[in-house]
Structures are given as structure tokens and as C-alpha cells.
Amino acid sequence: MPCPLVTQGSPGFHGIFGRQDRAEQFFRSGHTNNWAVLVCTSRFWFNYRHVANTLSVYRSVKRLGIPDSHIVLMLADDMACNPRNPKPATVFSHKNMELNVYGDDVEVDYRSYEVTVENFLRVLTGRIPPSTPRSKRLLSDDRSNILIYMTGHGGNGFLKFQDSEEITNVELADAFEQMWQKRRYNELLFIIDTCQGASMYERFYSPNIMALASSQVGEDSLSHQPDLGIGVHLMDRYTFYVLEFLEEIHPASQTNMNDLFQVCPKSLCVSTPGHRTDLFQRAPQNVLITDFFGSVRKVEITTETLSLDRDVAGFESKFPEEELATEPLKYAEQLPVAQIIHQKPKQKDWHPPGGFILGLWALIIMVFFKTYGIKHMKHVF
Amino acid sequence: EASGIGRDHPCGSFPTHNTLRFCEALALLPGCGQAWGLTLPTVSHYRLFPKALGRLVAALGVRELHLALTQGFWRTRYWGQPPLQAPAGAELWVWFQPTVTDVDKAWKELSNILSGIFCASLNFIDSTNTVIPTASFKPLGLANGTDHHLLRYAVLPREVVCTENLTPWKKLLPCGSKAGLAVLLKAERLFHSSYHSQAVHIRPICRDASCLAVSWELRQTLTVVFDFFSSGQGKKDWSLFKMFSRTLTDTCPLASQSKVYVDISPKNKEKELLEVSPAPTSVHEAIVQGDKKTYAVYDLLSPSLFNTSRSLNVQLKWKRPQDTEMPIPTLHAQRYVGGYGLQTGEICTLIYNTHPYRAFPVILLETVPWYLRLYVHTLTIITKGKENKPSYIHYQPAQDRRRPHLLEMLIQLPANSVTKITIQFERALLKWTEYPPDPNHGFYVGSSVLSALVPSVTAMKDMDVEQSPLFASLFPSSDGSSYFVRLYTEPLLVNLPTPDFSMPYNVICLTCTVVAVCYGSFYNLLTRTFHVEEPSRGGLAKRLANVIRKLRGVPPL
Numbered sequence: 038m039p040c041p042l043v044t045q046g047s048p049g050f051h052g053i054f055g056r057q058d059r060a061e062q063f064f065r066s067g068h069t070n071n072w073a074v075l076v077c078t079s080r081f082w083f084n085y086r087h088v089a090n091t092l093s094v095y096r097s098v099k100r101l102g103i104p105d106s107h108i109v110l111m112l113a114d115d116m117a118c119n120p121r122n123p124k125p126a127t128v129f130s131h132k133n134m135e136l137n138v139y140g141d142d143v144e145v146d147y148r149s150y151e152v153t154v155e156n157f158l159r160v161l162t163g164r165i166p167p168s169t170p171r172s173k174r175l176l177s178d179d180r181s182n183i184l185i186y187m188t189g190h191g192g193n194g195f196l197k198f199q200d201s202e203e204i205t206n207v208e209l210a211d212a213f214e215q216m217w218q219k220r221r222y223n224e225l226l227f228i229i230d231t232c233q234g235a236s237m238y239e240r241f242y243s244p245n246i247m248a249l250a251s252s253q254v255g256e257d258s259l260s261h262q263p264d265l266g267i268g269v270h271l272m273d274r275y276t277f278y279v280l281e282f283l284e285e286i287h288p289a290s291q292t293n294m295n296d297l298f299q300v301c302p303k304s305l306c307v308s309t310p311g312h313r314t315d316l317f318q319r320a321p322q323n324v325l326i327t328d329f330f331g332s333v334r335k336v337e338i339t340t341e342t343l344s345l346d347r348d349v350a351g352f353e354s355k356f357p358e359e360e361l362a363t364e365p366l367k368y369a370e371q372l373p374v375a376q377i378i379h380q381k382p383k384q385k386d387w388h389p390p391g392g393f394i395l396g397l398w399a400l401i402i403m404v405f406f407k408t409y410g411i412k413h414m415k416h417v418f
Numbered sequence: 419e420a421s422g423i424g425r426d427h428p429c430g431s432f433p434t435h436n437t438l439r440f441c442e443a444l445a446l447l448p449g450c451g452q453a454w455g456l457t458l459p460t461v462s463h464y465r466l467f468p469k470a471l472g473r474l475v476a477a478l479g480v481r482e483l484h485l486a487l488t489q490g491f492w493r494t495r496y497w498g499q500p501p502l503q504a505p506a507g508a509e510l511w512v513w514f515q516p517t518v519t520d521v522d523k524a525w526k527e528l529s530n531i532l533s534g535i536f537c538a539s540l541n542f543i544d545s546t547n548t549v550i551p552t553a554s555f556k557p558l559g560l561a562n563g564t565d566h567h568l569l570r571y572a573v574l575p576r577e578v579v580c581t582e583n584l585t586p587w588k589k590l591l592p593c594g595s596k597a598g599l600a601v602l603l604k605a606e607r608l609f610h611s612s613y614h615s616q617a618v619h620i621r622p623i624c625r626d627a628s629c630l631a632v633s634w635e636l637r638q639t640l641t642v643v644f645d646f647f648s649s650g651q652g653k654k655d656w657s658l659f660k661m662f663s664r665t666l667t668d669t670c671p672l673a674s675q676s677k678v679y680v681d682i683s684p685k686n687k688e689k690e691l692l693e694v695s696p697a698p699t700s701v702h703e704a705i706v707q708g709d710k711k712t713y714a715v716y717d718l719l720s721p722s723l724f725n726t727s728r729s730l731n732v733q734l735k736w737k738r739p740q741d742t743e744m745p746i747p748t749l750h751a752q753r754y755v756g757g758y759g760l761q762t763g764e765i766c767t768l769i770y771n772t773h774p775y776r777a778f779p780v781i782l783l784e785t786v787p788w789y790l791r792l793y794v795h796t797l798t799i800i801t802k803g804k805e806n807k808p809s810y811i812h813y814q815p816a817q818d819r820r821r822p823h824l825l826e827m828l829i830q831l832p833a834n835s836v837t838k839i840t841i842q843f844e845r846a847l848l849k850w851t852e853y854p855p856d857p858n859h860g861f862y863v864g865s866s867v868l869s870a871l872v873p874s875v876t877a878m879k880d881m882d883v884e885q886s887p888l889f890a891s892l893f894p895s896s897d898g899s900s901y902f903v904r905l906y907t908e909p910l911l912v913n914l915p916t917p918d919f920s921m922p923y924n925v926i927c928l929t930c931t932v933v934a935v936c937y938g939s940f941y942n943l944l945t946r947t948f949h950v951e952e953p954s955r956g957g958l959a960k961r962l963a964n965v966i967r968k969l970r971g972v973p974p975l
Contacts, residue, residue: 080855118489118580118609126581126609141605144537145582150854151539168527169541170534199855201919365629368894369561371902372871374779377553377828378809 068182068223071332072175073098073108076157078189078198080114085269086260088116089130090188090230090276092138097283098184101331109160109175111147113189113199123267130272130280132264146173154204161185162215179220184228184329188276191231193254194239210240217243224317226329230275232257235311247294247317247324251275251301252308259307274306288331294321466672467636468590470535475620475634478524478531481568482513482557483620487538489579490613490643491908494750497613499707502639502892504615505865505906507575508538513557514568525570537582543572546788547864549824552812554783554869558892559621560632573785575862575909579614581605587616590638591670598670599678599718602662603640613643619892637892657733665729669718678716678732683709695733699723708874708901748773748872749780749831753865753907760845760915763790767839767866767907771831773873778900779809779830780870782839786823786863788816789846789914796842799827801835818846831870845914857916865906873900 075098077091095110117126117139128139147156159165160175177183189196195203216222227248229237234250241248251258251273260270261277272280278301286292298312298321314321370376475483486504494500510529518524525548533540552566584605588595595603608614619637644661659665669676679702680694698714699722705711716723716732723730750770757763769780786792794813799806810828814821831837893902918924964974 115578115580118578126605139581141581142585143582144585148539149578168530170531172534201855366560366624369557369564371556371893372781372869380552
């Protein structure tokens with residue numbers, strides 16, 4: 038359960054804010070719940086850093102309060118238990134194995150071959166087959182703030198999924214428009230860490246979307262540092278510095294989006310991170326980081342009292358009496374040889390003769406009657 | 419006519435009506451294997467039985483459910499007979515109640531729900547990898563009749579098992595991983611192993627000795643093999659701290675039984691080969707898998723165990739260097755792919771019966787995906803140089819993209835023999851959208867299953883059945899002279915002919931180039947007009963003047 042944070046509505050904050058500010062801040066952001074969709078789209082061991090990127094965002098988001106039931110985590114390949122991982126069940130984000138972002142309590146909703154463009158778009162738009170379990174659904178409503186983080190290999194206008202298909206910026210923009218039409222989000226923050234990431238948010242046209250990318254069109258996003266013990270690059274630069282920034286955020290911090298835009302300047306990142314705020318209604322300096330990365334709930338304290346029914350003694354006797362068998366039940370024989378050998382063969386289903394057989398017989402009969410004359414017909418019928 | 423098993427409640431005493439019980443046991447066996455079992459019956463409230471599974475069983479009419487997620491392969495020849503083996507990947511087999519009308523629909527829903535609970539891709543289970551075995555996989559719980567149309571079996575050999583599967587497994591335990599034996603289960607140590615298998619078994623069992631009432635049993639097992647030689651530790655001494663990097667501190671308050679068993683059976687009648695410390699609460703002899711075994715038992719619920727220190731670290735030291743030979747198990751098998759090239763191949767299975775004088779039958783169940791087209795007329799079974807005709811064969815051919823091959827055979831294995839079963843197949847070419855994103859890795863064929871009643875070395879009497887420890891009581895035995903064992907062979911990895919996926923791009927580039935160059939030049943030749951141009955004479959001034967005249971639109975000089 039996310040910890041509810043008692044905000045300015047409580048009596049304790051009287052002296053700090055005036056009444057007007059208090060009321061204004063209460064209506065600052067209209068969201069009541071938070072969701073996160075974190076996608077890693079790359080397969081194969083040398084793309085370890087994309088899984089580490091996604092898991093570090095997952096870790097921050099969980100730490101700031103969003104529960105697993107509100108996070109849809111999609112990892113296209115398994116790095117932690119990969120046979121090439123010298124430290125099984127771990128994914129590190131800092132070299133010298135300082136921080137294990139995989140942890141002990143991870144729940145991956147879409148794994149391995151399930152991470153496809155189709156599944157991703159179905160999760161976003163909600164058009165999911167009816168038998169999908171709850172943990173794989175994005176059950177957001179019109180008061181949800183959603184964080185969408187994507188990482189992998191991309192190009193100008195597309196993002197590659199698992200080396201076999203890609204999603205274009207037009208498809209993504211249409212998916213967000215479908216979400217807006219179905220009122221599936223209140224505000225949406227889209228972060229992408231790929232090469233030429235800014236091309237992915239160029240085509241958005243739905244309101245209330247803020248987007249960040251790790252590099253502009255024509256630039257590559259670079260990876261951060263390799264670890265010689267594991268043998269691959271551990272993180273991408275942009276997400277590494279975003280993770281460092283998020284490590285200082287706690288559920289009550291007042292840091293706003295403008296600080297997030299300053300993360301990873303060109304000197305550290307080599308590429309130029311970009312952002313897009315024209316579709317967003319509030320100004321970025323009024324948007325708290327915890328509006329998207331945390332799960333801050335507004336709590337209203339009531340003074341009414343409810344009295345609960347004290348009568349719970351009758352609970353035990355409500356169980357229906359079971360019917361006992363009349364003779365002792367038996368366990369099945371594991372290898373009943375005699376029974377197996379004498380199993381009757383299944384009745385073969387009768388199939389009507391196929392077209393070829395029927396045609397052949399029709400041909401034979403026609404030839405016969407043509408040769409020997411039609412007068413034989415009346416002997417047959 | 420199997421006698422009623424008059425089985426005692428697995429936790430060793432008669433429960434009264436509507437009581438729930440949670441028992442846990444940890445077994446440490448030689449050859450670096452260990453098993454873990456917990457058993458809970460329930461009636462209908464969810465204090466101990468997890469609600470997720472209880473509602474699932476009730477809503478979908480499940481009679482028995484067995485799900486195993488495994489990483490690695492049990493090497494029978496090095497590690498001995500497994501306590502409970504599972505095939506590599508994910509294996510799910512379910513018996514439904516006779517009241518379920520549409521078994522396929524319930525099966526599909528069940529696999530989807532389980533994929534959400536266990537964070538595994540069990541939603542890939544569909545008709546292309548589900549089979550209905552007719553002779554294997556008889557119910558392990560109480561059964562009134564076994565119509566095999568209520569049984570479904572599927573295996574996903576490509577499934578990866580990692581921490582995200584262990585986390586929900588641990589959450590199903592009443593105390594989670596906070597108290598009891600489950601505090602030892604930390605993912606970093608458990609996955610740094612040669613074999614890791616976790617399983618969930620739900621079945622109905624007798625509530626008491628008279629067996630007139632039925633209880634549900636949920637058994638969660640975790641089998642891990644730590645290989646100390648390969649991890650560089652050299653000696654075969656072990657301790658709980660070395661293996662799990664933590665020790666036992668207290669018991670789960672909801673457990674009515676919590677024990678640690680250490681196998682100290684003397685080999686070749688030699689005693690005093692090893693030493694366990696601290697001193698066990700009792701020494702227990704039981705017949706497990708047909709052989710008499712001695713266990714040092716640590717009962718965590720006895721107050722004397724945690725008297726001296728708050729933590730229990732069981733250690734085992736070998737007094738004398740011991741030879742690494744494990745006794746060869748009576749039944750073991752291996753399977754491999756023969757042949758060469760990308761068109762045909764051959765699946766060979768070798769089954770070994772090492773018993774010196776007893777023969778016994780074994781059921782072999784093979785599930786082969788539809789894209790390996792089996793030729794059943796090439797099926798040969800050869801034992802000791804002669805052909806061995808199976809007493810029962812059930813073969814269901816595959817339908818492309820709908821159903822896999824199913825081959826079930828009951829084969830009699832003569833004493834001290836090797837049986838070789840071969841069948842040839844042809845590899846199919848899939849449609850290009852059906853290939854996974856990494857097709858050059860290969861395609862997996864699930865393990866084949868061998869079920870057999872192996873003759874025991876020591877006969878088991880009824881009394882022994884009641885006292886058998888928790889981890890050895892999953893398979894009900896009908897008589898003591900043999901014990902039931904289910905073995906799995908290796909999964910196979912075959913390469914299918916893989917197209918070059920860059921070809922559509924190559925074709926488009928080439929075609930466009932050819933069209934542009936050939937047709938384009940031809941078109942130009944046909945439609946372009948030519949006129950003669952005089953060679954320009956004159957110097958720079960004339961050229962400049964021509965340029966200005968051209969700009970004005972006036973013909974040049």
C-alpha cells in the first residue's frame with residue numbers, strides 16, 4: 038500500500054501557508070493515483086544497459102511509493118539469470134557492483150518474447166484479451182498520472198523492439214490520442230533514452246503530455262561506463278544521471294520539472310537532452326517530480342465515527358458440514374500396467390470420404406456405365 | 419487392486435475437523451542436493467492457504483495442479499536419484515474436476531492467471547504445446563476415476579526462471595520469507611547454483627487414517643543443487659551459512675512442524691564418516707526411494723535447539739576424504755539429437771536399467787512440436803541387440819500450427835540393459851512471421867517423461883509409510899516393494915532452416931536499383947530529344963556575355 042502523505046489539508050500546516058495558498062495547492066494537480074509503464078525493448082546480452090536503465094527507474098519509482106500493482110514492467114530479455122552473467126540474480130547499475138537494481142522483490146509483468154509492439158500498444162490503449170491477469174493491465178482512469186519510460190535502440194522516428202520490429206512516432210502519438218479519447222490519463226510524462234530520442238515525441242498531439250528525450254535528432258545517446266568484471270556497459274549516460282537525480286528525491290520533496298530538464302547537460306551526456314512541454318497545461322515549474330515518480334495521495338481526515346458490529350462469534354459455525362464418504366477414498370495407482378495395456382482404443386471418429394475419393398468413385402462409375410450402357414442402371418436401383 | 423493407503427496425515431498426527439496445518443521441512447542430502455517441502459491442508463479460509471490459489475482452484479474446478487519452474491538439468495549420474503525432478507523451463511499439468519464442461523477454456527484461463535501470479539510467460543501455453551497424456555501423469559491425490567480427458571499437460575522449455583518467479587512463490591508462504599526456514603531463501607545464493615527448481619503442487623488428500631474426508635494439500639517445493647567444486651571451494655564440507663549466507667534464527671509462529679533433515683546414511687556400511695554439528699535433536703531412519711536412509715533431524719520447534727545461541731548453523735564435516743562416486747541409480751535416461759544438416763534428424767533416447775536381476779516397465783511420454791515432422795514408421799526400440807515391442811503405444815500425430823506430436827509407450831526394460839529408442843524427423847520451414855526474434859538460437863523440444871515403478875532395495879512397510887519425512891511423501895505408493903519415480907530427459911535444441919530476414923530489404927533495394935537503372939535509362943532514351951550544339955569558341959568575355967544573354971532570355975552568340 039502506498040504511504041498516504043498528509044498534505045497541506047491537515048491542521049499542522051496552519052502557520053506555514055496562508056489559507057489561499059493552501060486551497061490553491063490542494064488543487065494543484067488533479068491526479069489521484071499514479072501508474073508507471075517501464076519498457077526495455079532490447080534483447081541479447083550486450084544490451085545489458087537497457088535492462089539496467091529500466092530497472093533503475095523501476096527501483097526509484099517503487100522507492101517513491103508506486104506499488105507493484107500500479108507498475109507495468111516490460112523487460113525484453115533476462116539479464117539477471119542469463120548464463121553469461123557472472124553474478125546471477127543481479128543487475129548492476131554502477132561499476133564495481135555497487136548497486137544491485139534487480140533486488141529481491143522484483144515483479145516483471147511482460148518478459149522475454151511477450152515484449153512486442155502489439156502488447157505495448159494493447160497495454161496503453163487497454164484493448165487487452167479478457168483473460169489477461171490484472172498485473173499485466175494498465176487500469177488507469179481519468180485521474181491517473183502515468184509515467185512512461187522507454188529505452189532501447191532507436192532512430193529517427195522509430196524505436197526498435199527486440200531486433201525484429203519497430204514502433205514509429207506516429208503510432209505512439211496515435212496510441213496516446215486513443216488514451217486521451219478514452220480518458221485513460223490525467224497527465225502523462227514520457228521519457229525516452231535512445232539514439233535520436235527527440236524524434237519520438239515530435240508527433241504528439243494530445244493534451245497534457247510532457248516529454249523528455251536523451252538526445253536530439255541526428256545525435257546518438259551514449260552509454261556510461263563498462264564494468265570489466267561483467268564485461269558490458271552497465272548504464273546509459275542520460276538514465277545514469279537521472280537515477281542520481283532521483284536518488285535525492287524523497288516522497289515529500291518539492292523539486293519540480295525544471296530541475297529534471299537540467300539533468301545531464303551536454304558536458305556530461307555528450308548528447309543534448311531535449312524536452313517538450315507545449316502540450317502540457319501547467320507550467321513545468323509547478324509540476325512536482327513526485328507527481329509522476331511518486332505516489333502521493335491526498336488524505337481527508339474525517340471526524341465521524343462508525344461503530345463496528347461486535348458479533349463475530351458466529352463466524353466459525355457458518356461453514357457447511359461436509360459430506361463424509363461412506364467408504365474410504367483411495368489414491369490413484371501411478372502406473373496401472375494392466376489397465377493401460379487393456380485400454381480400449383478410442384473410437385475413431387468417422388469422417389465422410391473426402392472430395393478426391395468421391396470424385397474417383399464417381400469417375401469409375403461413370404466410365405463403367407458409359408462403356409456398358411445405361412441400361413444397367415435399372416438393375417442397380 | 420491397490421489397497422487403500424490408510425495414510426496418516428503428512429504431519430504425523432490426526433487433525434480434528436477444520437484445523438489447518440503448516441509444516442515445513444528442509445532436507446540436506448549428500449551429493450549437494452537439497453529439497454524443501456511445505457504442506458498445508460485447508461478447508462475454506464485463507465489464514466494459511468494463499469487466497470490467490472484457493473480462489474483459482476475453486477473458480478476453475480481444478481482437482482490437481484502441478485506447476486514447476488526449473489533452471490538447469492538434474493545430472494542423475496553425478497547427483498543420484500532426484501527427490502522430485504522437473505524438466506527445464508516451465509511445466510504445468512492439471513487434472514480438472516468432472517464437473518468442468520469446457521476443459522480447454524478452463525485450461526487457457528488457468529495458464530493466463532498463473533502467468534500473472536508467478537510472473538512467468540505461461541500465457542504462451544496454448545493448443546500448440548498442450549497434450550492429453552493417456553497413461554502417464556495419473557493423479558497424485560485422491561481420485562475416483564481417471565478419465566484422461568480431464569488432464570492437460572504442457573511444458574515450455576524456453577522459460578527462464580529468475581528472482582521474479584521466486585518472489586511470488588515466497589509470498590505464498592504463510593510467513594513469507596520473514597520467519598522459519600524461508601529466511602534462508604535469498605535469490606543471489608539460490609540462483610548461483612547448478613540446478614534450481616521451484617514447484618507448487620495442489621492435490622486432495624485424506625484428512626486422517628480412515629480416509630473418509632478430503633482436505634486440500636498445497637505443497638511448495640524448492641530444489642537447489644550447490645556445486646562447491648565448481649565454485650572453487652574444493653572441500654565437500656558445507657554449512658548453512660556457506661550455502662545461503664545466513665542462518666536460521668527462529669521458526670514461523672504459524673508452523674506446527676518445522677524440521678531440518680541431514681542425510682547421514684552410511685555408505686558401504688561404514689560408520690563415522692562424517693560429523694554434523696550442532697548435535698541433532700534426533701536421528702530418524704526412513705525408507706526413501708526404496709533405500710534405507712538415516713537422517714539427523716533438527717526440530718526447530720523444540721526449545722532446546724535455540725537455547726545456547728539465537729542462530730542455528732548446521733555444519734557437516736567429512737572425517738575422511740571420501741570418494742566422489744555416487745551409487746548409480748537403477749533407472750536413468752538420456753536423449754540427444756542425431757543426424758546432420760537442416761533437413762532431417764533423429765531423436766535418440768537411451769534408457770538404462772541397472773538393476774541386476776529385476777525387470778520393470780516404464781512409460782515414455784514424448785511431446786514434439788509440430789515443426790519437427792516425425793516419421794513414426796522409423797520408430798525403432800532396440801534392447802540388447804533385439805527389437806523390443808512396447809506393450810502399449812499411443813501416438814497422436816501433429817496438426818500444423820494446432821497440435822504437437824504425442825507419443826506414449828509402455829516399454830518393458832529387461833534387467834541390466836540399455837534400451838535405445840530412435841525416431842526420425844524432418845524439419846519444417848516456418849512462415850517468416852512465426853520465427854521468434856532470435857531464431858538462430860534454435861528451437862526447443864521439451865523433455866520426455868519417464869514414469870516407472872522401480873523395485874526397491876529395501877521393502878517399505880505400512881508403518882514406514884506413515885513415518886516417511888515430508889519431502890519424500892509426494893508420490894503415493896501402492897505397495898512397499900517398489901517406488902514410483904518420474905524422470906525427465908534433457909530438452910533438445912534443434913536448428914530449423916532459418917531464412918535471412920534481411921532479404922525483404924535487400925530485394926526492395928535491388929529491385930528499385932534495377933528499375934531505376936535499366937528502365938530509367940531506357941525511358942530516357944525513348945523520350946529525350948537531342949539537338950546539336952556548336953562548340954563554344956572565344957574567350958572569357960564571350961562566355962560571360964553568353965551567360966548574361968541567357969539570363970535575359972536572348973539566344974547566345
